[in-house]
Amino acid sequence: MLITLLTDFGHRDVYVGVMKGVISGIAPDARVVDLCHAVPPQGLVSAAYQLGAAYPHFPAGTVHVVVVDPGVGTGRAIVAIRAAGSVFLAPDNGVLAAVLSGDAVEEAVAVENAALFRASVSATFHGRDVFAPVAARLATGTPLGELGPARDPDGLVRGEPGRLLGGPTPSADGRGLDGAAVLDVDRFGNVITNIDGRLGARIGSITVGELRVVRFARTYGEVEAGAALALVGSTGRVEISVRDGSAAAVAGGVAPGDPIRVELGEGTP
Amino acid sequence: MLITLLTDFGHRDVYVGVMKGVISGIAPDARVVDLCHAVPPQGLVSAAYQLGAAYPHFPAGTVHVVVVDPGVGTGRAIVAIRAAGSVFLAPDNGVLAAVLSGDAVEEAVAVENAALFRASVSATFHGRDVFAPVAARLATGTPLGELGPARDPDGLVRGEPGRLLGGPTPSADGRGLDGAAVLDVDRFGNVITNIDGRLGARIGSITVGELRVVRFARTYGEVEAGAALALVGSTGRVEISVRDGSAAAVAGGVAPGDPIRVELGEGTP
């Protein structure tokens, strides 16, 4: 059985390794795949986007675990949902927004059965004390119903990630897009937006920070080195790039949630 | 069988990958878990702390390998010890201090049997040439006794990590703590101290660098964003944090081994 981990724990500490230790003690045959641990600290938008980009590519039955959890130790709920043939375990804070909007939720529960947790639960490291042991038990066949009481899927938090992942809407005058924003910035400095790629052909210009782009292409190779372009990225969203360079750097620094300005092209409302 | 790796090799090179290649050639069924590879170069204190935070959460029988080894290529010893139902393989330089102080050593040997090493041992990469092949053989059942001659556990190096991990002692006037210090700084800028959490209730103030904290809490959620607090962290040590911020940054930069000043509260000697 496969378990994926998506956290904001970074790589300089043993937090992720400790979670794997707990998992291997309960589910020695489970395989753990690191989705990403470099989500910006408490970066709900980035985490939600990254989970959405990844889970459709994993086999059915995978247990996806998200620990981006600014509310750890407070009364926030942890939830487990079944969707798209897999299970998702996360704080109820919006990090599941892409799953909730992309797939039907077959089952949802609040994770409250402390018998499945570490005997002693700390106030600050629920990754070790709650998420890891529960994920391991899910991987060994524990049904969702044993985790806690059912939850109404419609009541799950979508929050800021849900609002952004939903994509922008046409502006009142039909010449722009309201709510266009940055979802993520990748290692290459590509700026991933929340704009559906199918709108790409209608865009006249797109501006993020100090970078305004009017060139649309299908691949980086179509423009010269150093030139800016927009294209439909691998998750079907419009991305802003600089060939052999960093669009985020040229734009003067970009972060998830930053606004994007779009002018739709003439005659293509 | 499970093998964990804790090194200061970082992530920008293939050193860790090469160790896994060597392991997989000798012990194809062993599973390798990365504990952490971002220990500061030659950071013995950080490595010892991180190992201590992690090993209790792994199943019995795990082979824990530490390659933080400023003495590589010199006459320093490599040792293997059995403790807490598991095996630890490391240079004899203090990185095992948390294990040595936390659990009884059942067996200790010097790793000297070159028949278990790579045929050609380099002067600079014992991770590949000694630690990986020996760890793989331990995982496939080679007994410790085959690695080399027995060592007296009491003679193993505890060094600087041992001194710091032992925790501070009350000062002469009973109003402070002597030897309080930083063990580690995590990704979130939390400053992990060597102070036993059970002393937390007696602390009036705690100062690291330019940051003085008088607020104690159980969770981050009890203080407002940006406020500094101290709490008992997930390993039972006192930690200094800034909610939704970095205590290390506010303190003006902090490194393992840095001193911490503690004033015990009135009437609570």
Add this chain to the structure above:
Amino acid sequence: MLITLLTDFGHRDVYVGVMKGVISGIAPDARVVDLCHAVPPQGLVSAAYQLGAAYPHFPAGTVHVVVVDPGVGTGRAIVAIRAAGSVFLAPDNGVLAAVLSGDAVEEAVAVENAALFRASVSATFHGRDVFAPVAARLATGTPLGELGPARDPDGLVRGEPGRLLGGPTPSADGRGLDGAAVLDVDRFGNVITNIDGRLGARIGSITVGELRVVRFARTYGEVEAGAALALVGSTGRVEISVRDGSAAAVAGGVAPGDPIRVELGEGTP
């Protein structure tokens, strides 16, 4: 079966995790080992060096995948070759130079059989859509011949990596070396050169950037802390180091491909 991944994807995104998801869907029993994902973006020299440092230490039958691919989405070829008992899957852009110069190629094909790819191939993420599914199929026994038409091994690109990895040649006056260059800089600031370690004994001085070294040693331990030295590194190349420090920093910043100046010692032509 073992699959290794060497990419320039870094660790802040889910790109590598997504590749592992695709692999696990097709080859659930394959084990994936991360060789390195911190190759500088589009760093062909660094990737070729790192692959060369790693592959000899993996068991026969391993599938090595390299996705450092500035030409993604253009007409560049993807190739699969069989050499040294293993399989290598990579863009035909020079990243295989160390393999091509180190081992005989038993079979080479162009990867063109789209039936083995993801049903929909994006223009920017061939790691997910081409490399991962093809690697998974290789790991489950698909023969190279099914991937596409045979290629003449002599026609494969060696490029800049091939030129540098070939090592320098004696200068016209026999007092220096032409073509000496930096192959890589590791986490510790060690500067790895393309000079064969067997030439080490003949070198009088070696200069990279602002750092000139005249001291040769076998291990770091032979010099005092802070002193610069040259030694034969773990891959048999001459490396420039500063004990307990960073040679790259002392040199004023160094990158793969940078030139190195060598004066051969007197009387040792």
